[in-house]
Amino acid sequence: MQDTAGKTILVVEDERPIAEILKVNLIKNGYKVLNAFDGKEALDIALANEPDLILLDVMLPTMDGFTVCKKIRETKSTPIIMLTARAEEVDKVLGLELGADDYITKPFSLRELMARVKANLRRSAVAVPETNEPLCFAELEINIERYEVKKRGEVVELTYREFELLKYLATQSGKIFSREHLLNKVWDYEYVGDDRTVDVTIRRLREKIEDDPSNPVYILTKRGVGYYFGA
Numbered sequence: 001m002q003d004t005a006g007k008t009i010l011v012v013e014d015e016r017p018i019a020e021i022l023k024v025n026l027i028k029n030g031y032k033v034l035n036a037f038d039g040k041e042a043l044d045i046a047l048a049n050e051p052d053l054i055l056l057d058v059m060l061p062t063m064d065g066f067t068v069c070k071k072i073r074e075t076k077s078t079p080i081i082m083l084t085a086r087a088e089e090v091d092k093v094l095g096l097e098l099g100a101d102d103y104i105t106k107p108f109s110l111r112e113l114m115a116r117v118k119a120n121l122r123r124s125a126v127a128v129p130e131t132n133e134p135l136c137f138a139e140l141e142i143n144i145e146r147y148e149v150k151k152r153g154e155v156v157e158l159t160y161r162e163f164e165l166l167k168y169l170a171t172q173s174g175k176i177f178s179r180e181h182l183l184n185k186v187w188d189y190e191y192v193g194d195d196r197t198v199d200v201t202i203r204r205l206r207e208k209i210e211d212d213p214s215n216p217v218y219i220l221t222k223r224g225v226g227y228y229f230g231a
């Protein structure tokens, strides 16, 4: 397993006591910490200092976390974990094309948060196969090394997690995976039963790669069991 110590985490949180607790605990776990206390500052630091991961609160002064996330994604693929305080915010994180990699709801346990930080850092550093040959399925081309998906020769923009999910399914074509399995393998930690994350990511992927998302040919559903790649 990749050692994630020494990585730089940007903590974006305007509530100083929470920011302080996060900082202390991240440092205790061997990380370097940068702090931002409002949205604009977060964006500046994220772009200028290139942290390895960003913990991003939703409710922030000057610019909210959703906007910050979107703006960072215009140029950076830094893993972003959103800190959400309410169920509506979770829905928004899942439903919008923000490009956030993960979210955690407040109040969170520090243990869980540290596990998520580690998992997302590892994910972004995961080794790719040697070959530069894309996987080809009908009109779909998946280039794992270049993190690129093309459909009929046109690049399809996927978020980090969408790509990881597609890669996981496509490299084991025909094999059926339960939502729980996908959460563990693609998201890399034990979720406490929020299957929506998988369903929403599958739906988004289908919208991007299928001609008719309600009649998919690549990512198929095995009713009552889970999902599989069928091309």
Ligand code: CA
Residues within 6 Å of the ligand: 013, 014, 015, 057, 058, 059, 060
């Ligand atoms: Ca806040």
